[in-house]
Amino acid sequence: MKILVVEDESKTGTYLKQGLSEAGFVVDLAANGFDGLHLATSESYDLAVLDVMLPGIDGWQILQGIRRAGSDMPVLFLTARDQIEDRVKGLELGADDYLVKPFAFSELLARVRTLLRRGSKSKEGDVLRAADLELDLLRRRATRGGRRIDLTAKEFALLELLLRRQGEVLPRSLIASQVWDMNFDSDTNVVEVAVRRLRAKIDDDFEMKLVRTVRGMGYVLDVPEGTA
Ligand code: CA
Numbered sequence: 538m539k540i541l542v543v544e545d546e547s548k549t550g551t552y553l554k555q556g557l558s559e560a561g562f563v564v565d566l567a568a569n570g571f572d573g574l575h576l577a578t579s580e581s582y583d584l585a586v587l588d589v590m591l592p593g594i595d596g597w598q599i600l601q602g603i604r605r606a607g608s609d610m611p612v613l614f615l616t617a618r619d620q621i622e623d624r625v626k627g628l629e630l631g632a633d634d635y636l637v638k639p640f641a642f643s644e645l646l647a648r649v650r651t652l653l654r655r656g657s658k659s660k661e662g663d664v665l666r667a668a669d670l671e672l673d674l675l676r677r678r679a680t681r682g683g684r685r686i687d688l689t690a691k692e693f694a695l696l697e698l699l700l701r702r703q704g705e706v707l708p709r710s711l712i713a714s715q716v717w718d719m720n721f722d723s724d725t726n727v728v729e730v731a732v733r734r735l736r737a738k739i740d741d742d743f744e745m746k747l748v749r750t751v752r753g754m755g756y757v758l759d760v761p762e763g764t765a
Contacts, residue, residue, distance in 0.1 A: 538653060538694070539563045539715070541585040543573030543599060544615065545592055549638075553586065556642045557649070561690035563718040570594025578606045584653055586645075589616040597630055604631050611652035615640075650675075665700035667747055668760045670739060672700055681739055691716060692735050699748065699758035708755040732756055 540562045544550035547568065554566045565580065567573035570591040577585055577599055585603065587596040594602075600612055611633045627635065633655075634648050654663060654675065665672040669682045672693075679686040679696065688696065694716045699707065709728045713719045717727060732748065740746045748758050 538583040538697075539565070539581065539718075540649070541565050541567065541573070541576055541580070541582045543567045543570065543577075543585070543591060543596065544588045545569055545590075546588070549588075549615075552642070553645070556646070559690060560646055561694040562649075563694075563715065565718075570596075570599060574599045574602045577603050578608075582610055584611045584613065584649060586613045586615060586649070589614055597626065600627070600630050600632060611655065613645075613648055613652060665697065667700060667703055667758060668745060670700075670747060672696055679739070681743060686738050688735070688738065691731060692738070695731055695735055696739070696758075699756065704757065704759045706751045706754050706757045712756065 538561075540557055542550060542553050542557070542564055544553060544566070545568055550566050550568060554564045557564045565576055565582075567576050570593040573587065573591065574594050576582075585599075587599055589596040591599075596614055596616075600614075603610065603612065612631070613634045613636060614627055614632050615636050615638055617638045633652055636645055636648060663673065663675045665674065671680050673679070674697065677693065679688050679693065695712065698712065698715050712728050712732075716731075719727070732750075736746075736748050740748055745761060747760065748756060751757055
């Protein structure tokens with residue numbers, strides 16, 4: 538999942554980007570309102586975290602731009618001013634939530650996850666499944682055949698992507714951009730290594746293999762025919 542952070546204080550911005558990346562999100566950071574508005578309306582994100590006070594274009598104007606462009610992506614505001622008029626203004630403009638600075642990162646992460654859940658249309662969006670494999674997005678937990686599987690944040694993000702697009706062959710380039718925010722050109726086998734590790738955890742001990750390599754194309758997660 539991809540998140541846009543617009544924050545002009547570089548320390549806070551870097552802290553947010555690092556924390557959210559470690560939590561398994563792909564994060565773009567913009568340091569001013571112009572870049573923020575441009576990214577928000579030209580790229581696709583699952584959620585935006587907007588500082589209110591920004592040079593050039595402020596957080597409210599970015600939100601207006603996002604809504605004018607027809608996007609209903611969840612927006613979380615960061616405000617240093619815990620003032621009632623800010624909240625009223627934000628709600629009128631279509632903000633989804635607020636966090637008053639300074640805040641604990643764990644609090645931000647909890648709000649982000651709540652907003653992302655609210656954004657996903659159906660309740661079933663909380664748990665992704667394939668055969669006896671389950672990924673609980675709410676509790677950040679994976680199980681297969683009821684047995685708990687420990688995943689790193691990146692493995693979790695990779696499995697979430699594969700499950701969301703079950704049955705679809707996903708090219709390495711797509712996986713690299715969605716999970717690592719990397720270009721395909723980069724001469725790395727990070728995707729292969731991660732897929733191998735993920736398989737070792739979710740497939741190796743089970744007769745039914747869910748993740749397959751499609752030669753020269755990429756990877757697919759699906760339930761083998763005749764077993765569903
Ligand atoms: Ca600011």
